Every structure is written in structure tokens, then in C-alpha cells.
Amino acid sequence: MTEEIIIAGFGGQGVLSMGKILAYSGIMQDQEVSWMPSYGPEMRGGTANVTVIVSDERISSPILNQFDTAIILNQQSMDKFEETVKPGGVLLYDPNGITRHPSRTDIRIFQIEGAKKAADLGNTKIFNMIVLGAYLQIKPIVKLENVVLGLKKSLPTRYHNLIPMNENAIQEGMKNVTAYQPA
Amino acid sequence: MARELKLMKGNEAIAEAAIRAGADAYFGYPITPQSEVIEYLMAEKPHERTGKVVLQAESEVAAINMVYGAAGAGKRVWTSSSSPGISLKQEGISYIAGAELPCVILNVVRGGPGLGTIQPSQADYFQSVKGGGHGDYRLIVLAPSSVQEMADYVVDAFDLAFKYRNPVLILSDGVIGQMMEKVYLIEQRPRLTDEEIKQRYAWATTGKKDGTERRVITSLALKADEMEAHNIHLQKKYAEIEANEVRFEEFQCDDAEYVFVAYGSSARVCQKAVQLARNKGIKAGLLRLITLFPFPKAEIGRLTGQVKGMLAVEMSSGQMIEDVKLAVNGRIKAEHFGRFGGNIPTPDEVLYALETQIIGG
Numbered sequence: 343m344t345e346e347i348i349i350a351g352f353g354g355q356g357v358l359s360m361g362k363i364l365a366y367s368g369i370m371q372d373q374e375v376s377w378m379p380s381y382g383p384e385m386r387g388g389t390a391n392v393t394v395i396v397s398d399e400r401i402s403s404p405i406l407n408q409f410d411t412a413i414i415l416n417q418q419s420m421d422k423f424e425e426t427v428k429p430g431g432v433l434l435y436d437p438n439g440i441t442r443h444p445s446r447t448d449i450r451i452f453q454i455e456g457a458k459k460a461a462d463l464g465n466t467k468i469f470n471m472i473v474l475g476a477y478l479q480i481k482p483i484v485k486l487e488n489v490v491l492g493l494k495k496s497l498p499t500r501y502h503n504l505i506p507m508n509e510n511a512i513q514e515g516m517k518n519v520t521a522y523q524p525a
Numbered sequence: 526m527a528r529e530l531k532l533m534k535g536n537e538a539i540a541e542a543a544i545r546a547g548a549d550a551y552f553g554y555p556i557t558p559q560s561e562v563i564e565y566l567m568a569e570k571p572h573e574r575t576g577k578v579v580l581q582a583e584s585e586v587a588a589i590n591m592v593y594g595a596a597g598a599g600k601r602v603w604t605s606s607s608s609p610g611i612s613l614k615q616e617g618i619s620y621i622a623g624a625e626l627p628c629v630i631l632n633v634v635r636g637g638p639g640l641g642t643i644q645p646s647q648a649d650y651f652q653s654v655k656g657g658g659h660g661d662y663r664l665i666v667l668a669p670s671s672v673q674e675m676a677d678y679v680v681d682a683f684d685l686a687f688k689y690r691n692p693v694l695i696l697s698d699g700v701i702g703q704m705m706e707k708v709y710l711i712e713q714r715p716r717l718t719d720e721e722i723k724q725r726y727a728w729a730t731t732g733k734k735d736g737t738e739r740r741v742i743t744s745l746a747l748k749a750d751e752m753e754a755h756n757i758h759l760q761k762k763y764a765e766i767e768a769n770e771v772r773f774e775e776f777q778c779d780d781a782e783y784v785f786v787a788y789g790s791s792a793r794v795c796q797k798a799v800q801l802a803r804n805k806g807i808k809a810g811l812l813r814l815i816t817l818f819p820f821p822k823a824e825i826g827r828l829t830g831q832v833k834g835m836l837a838v839e840m841s842s843g844q845m846i847e848d849v850k851l852a853v854n855g856r857i858k859a860e861h862f863g864r865f866g867g868n869i870p871t872p873d874e875v876l877y878a879l880e881t882q883i884i885g886g
Contacts (some may be wrong), residue, residue, distance in 0.1 A: 369530070
């Protein structure tokens with residue numbers, strides 16, 4: 343199994359940390375992982391993206407131009423990355439702020455109302471964990487228990503009291519993801 | 526030996542591995558994309574763990590001259606920077622090479638020339654292997670292509686630096702520095718005591734005591750005959766390094782008809798391109814260079830008897846290709862493909878270049 347993922351959105355949405363937790367979760371179940379952020383000048387207040395690869399085998403290129411899954415969290419990223427999903431691949435996005443919805447018919451498209459759900463739950467910081475949950479519902483490449491272990495490993499001990507809240511957010515995401523058919 | 530598993534950036538992995546390799550000191554100055562090195566060291570406080578000194582100098586020039594001084598005292602010392610900062614260090618590097626002192630220098634390359642861009646590049650190949658400073662000298666140049674190798678090669682680099690009393694350059698780039706991967710770390714090696722340094726390194730300036738011989742460290746020899754003798758001695762050492770220390774890795778080369786030649790992050794992209802090529806029925810392989818000096822001339826020569834063509838892939842407008850062509854010596858087709866200025870070639874682009882420039886060209 344090799345899963346090649348791009349996660350793209352605004353800086354501050356937790357794009358990089360979502361990727362990091364996914365990478366840690368892969369390590370917890372003894373897989374190979376790579377996490378390659380965009381660190382260019384475009385990050386200052388603009389878009390942020392990270393390529394995450396989780397694989398049973400040694401990972402070749404950490405830089406890719408086609409992905410099994412694109413997780414898209416703003417319009418700019420939709421414009422840039424919709425085309426990079428491999429035929430038959432997955433595009434997961436949050437419709438909040440999206441003015442042009444995806445139109446491809448050769449991929450599987452899903453929506454998660456992450457921003458809305460986080461606001462409903464009264465904590466916008468768990469937005470990225472809701473989206474992560476939605477992704478893991480579609481592609482259960484890592485087990486939830488390994489995500490929790492990954493959180494423990496990646497968060498400093500003083501934040502470990504926040505882990506149950508993050509776990510709940512992941513489960514909310516798992517429950518609320520919906521398939522989307524382009525018009 | 527039990528090895529600890531972590532998820533780290535390349536820049537963090539090399540910083541931690543250097544502590545564990547028993548380094549005595551790090552002198553540096555921050556610059557993107559390698560500022561995590563000094564950031565990690567400052568946060569980690571190795572002076573409390575092992576006694577290792579970490580100091581942010583007032584400039585890159587100051588940092589390399591602090592390295593010169595500490596190396597002269599027989600200490601395991603290193604510095605890091607990115608392209609424009611490495612240019613500033615060149616005078617010091619030439620002096621250290623001339624004075625035959627061991628040290629490790631990390632360059633996390635960004636696009637140039639000038640201030641350039643903060644994004645990844647491999648355009649410092651000439652500077653690294655042909656001598657960015659003045660005079661007839663060579664650095665041993667190691668090119669990691671993963672986070673694990675950032676950690677492994679700094680340990681090797683210190684060993685090589687002391688074996689040959691020569692600076693070792695680790696030539697990395699923004700991809701390897703910024704990406705996170707799994708890394709297994711070695712257990713802490715003890716730093717040498719002052720007494721051990723005195724006993725092991727007869728050249729080190731550890732303080733003259735009554736009756737001991739005076740030890741002089743200099744790169745100055747005003748008489749031409751003296752300087753020439755020193756040059757001849759250095760050349761002998763470089764020849765010995767070329768004979769003993771060539772390192773490379775081959776990926777699917779056994780039955781290959783075409784071979785990519787690459788190092789660092791370009792080699793990772795090429796590895797994927799090999800898979801894509803094989804899926805299309807093209808027998809491609811990859812020769813990944815680990816040492817850039819010494820350059821694996823003999824292995825490239827051997828491969829010319831087997832393969833039909835070679836594509837040198839690098840994030841520059843064509844630097845390593847010159848050494849590839851010298852080693853190929855006209856026997857088969859050898860061409861360059863590169864993206865530069867901070868752009869990274871994709872596996873598809875690399876495969877297309879192989880198909881059009883080498884197979885169809």
C-alpha cells in the first residue's frame with residue numbers, strides 16, 4: 343500500500359499539523375512516511391500545502407505532481423490541485439468559501455463541512471481534526487488508535503489533556519463526510 | 526545497538542545526530558532553509574547534555590573562523606548555512622583545507638546566484654566539488670538524499686574529517702532539510718576528553734608544556750618550494766581519498782539499458798521515474814551518487830559498457846553533467862536535465878526527458 347496525499351489550504355488552518363499527525367500515525371503502525379511542506383514565500387498569509395506519503399515500502403520521491411488523495415480547504419487550492427488527483431482518486435474538500443466546486447467525473451469527490459462543524463462545536467481549532475476524520479472514513483489507511491498514539495507522540499505532554507477532544511473531532515469528521523456529485 | 530525512532534525534519538535530524546556523534550561545538554548563523562539547525566540546537570541545549578558548545582556568531586565569516594580555531598585545538602566542530610552564507614565562508618574553508626584541519630560543513634542549498642530564492646536547488650555543485658575558495662584544495666563532499674542520511678552522514682563526516690584531516694562538506698538542499706521522515710538515531714557517543722585529544726592528535730594545539738614540541742597550524746608557506754611540497758602532499762591525500770572513499774548506491778541497474786545519474790533530492794525523484802519507466806517497459810536504473818568528491822568515475826566508466834545512455838538529473842542548469850561526461854568519455858550518450866531557480870523536477874518530467882533526450886534523441 344502506498345497513499346500519496348496533498349493537503350492544501352490557508353496558513354493557519356492546521357494543514358501542516360494535520361499532515362504531521364497523519365505521518366506520526368503511519369509510524370505508529372510501522373509504515374514508511376514522508377512529510378514535505380511548501381515553505382516558499384507564498385506561505386506568508388497565503389496558501390500552505392504539504393505532501394504526505396504513507397507506504398509499506400521505501401518512499402521514492404517526496405515531491406509529486408499526481409496524488410491518490412487531495413484534501414482541499416480553500417478556492418486557490420481547488421484551482422491548483424483538482425487536476426492533480428489521479429483518475430479514480432479521491433478529492434475531499436470543505437465547501438466553506440468555495441465558489442467553484444470540483445467538476446471532474448473520473449474521481450471520487452467528498453465534502454466535509456469542517457469549518458461549520460468546528461464552529462457548531464464551539465472550537466475552531468479542531469477544524470483540521472474533523473477534516474482528518476472525514477479522510478480516514480473514506481480511506482482508513484491508519485487506525486484511529488494509531489492516530490491517538492501519533493497525537494501523543496507529536497504533542498508535548500502538557501497538551502495531552504487535549505487528546506480526547508481531538509479524538510472526538512476525528513469521530514465527528516468520520517460521521518459527517520458526504521459524497522458529492524458534480525452537477 | 527538500540528536505535529531511537531523519531532519523525533524529524535532533515536535539519537533537526539542532523540543537529541541531533543551531531544550531538545550524538547560527540548561533537549564539541551557548533552558555530553553558525555541562521556539562514557533559510559536551514560535555520561532549524563541552530564533553532565533545534567538552541568532549544569535542545571546540548572551544553573547541558575554533553576557539554577557541546579552552540580553559538581550563534583555575528584556572521585557566517587565569524588562562524589567559519591570559530592570553526593578554524595576550535596578545529597585547531599582538535600575539537601569535533603561543525604557549522605551550517607545555505608548557499609549565500611556558504612559563499613561567505615569560502616575564505617575560511619580554504620584556510621582550513623590548507624591548514625589540514627578536520628571539520629564538517631553543512632550546506633542546505635537554495636536557488637541562486639546572489640540572494641536567489643529560499644527554495645531548493647543543487648546549483649552549488651561546482652562550488653562544493655571544484656573548490657569555492659581559492660587554491661588547490663578539495664573537500665570530501667557527501668550528498669544525503671533522505672532525513673535518515675542527514676543523521677547518518679554527519680557521523681560519517683566527522684570520521685572522514687579526522688581520518689584525512691580535511692574539511693567534509695555535506696551537500697543537502699531545501700527538500701531534504703525541510704521534509705520530515707522517520708529517522709533512527711544512534712546512541713550518544715561520549716565527547717573526547719582534553720587528555721584523549723592530546724594523545725590521539727599529534728597535530729592539535731592543546732597547550733605547550735615544558736619539553737613538548739611546538740605545534741604550528743598555518744596555511745602560510747611563503748617559500749615556493751615549501752608551498753609546492755605542501756601542494757604535493759595535499760594532492761597525495763586527495764588521491765588516497767579518491768582511491769578509498771568513493772560511495773554510491775545503485776537502484777535497478779543490473780539489467781538497465783538507461784541510467785539516471787543523480788544525487789540528493791533529485792535522486793529521490795529519479796527513483797520514482799525509474800518505477801514509472803519500468804511500468805512502460807523501459808529498462809531504466811539509477812546511479813545515486815553519495816560522494817561527489819571523490820566522484821564515482823570508475824563506476825560510470827563500467828556502466829558505459831552496459832547501458833545505451835545516461836541522463837544526469839540535477840536542480841541546476843548543468844554542473845554535475847560535466848563530471849559525468851568526463852567519466853563517460855564519449856563512449857555513450859550522456860545528457861543533462863534540470864529544473865532550477867527553486868523548482869523541483871517531477872518524476873513525469875524526468876521520464877519525459879529520458880524518452881526525448883536519450884532514447885528518442
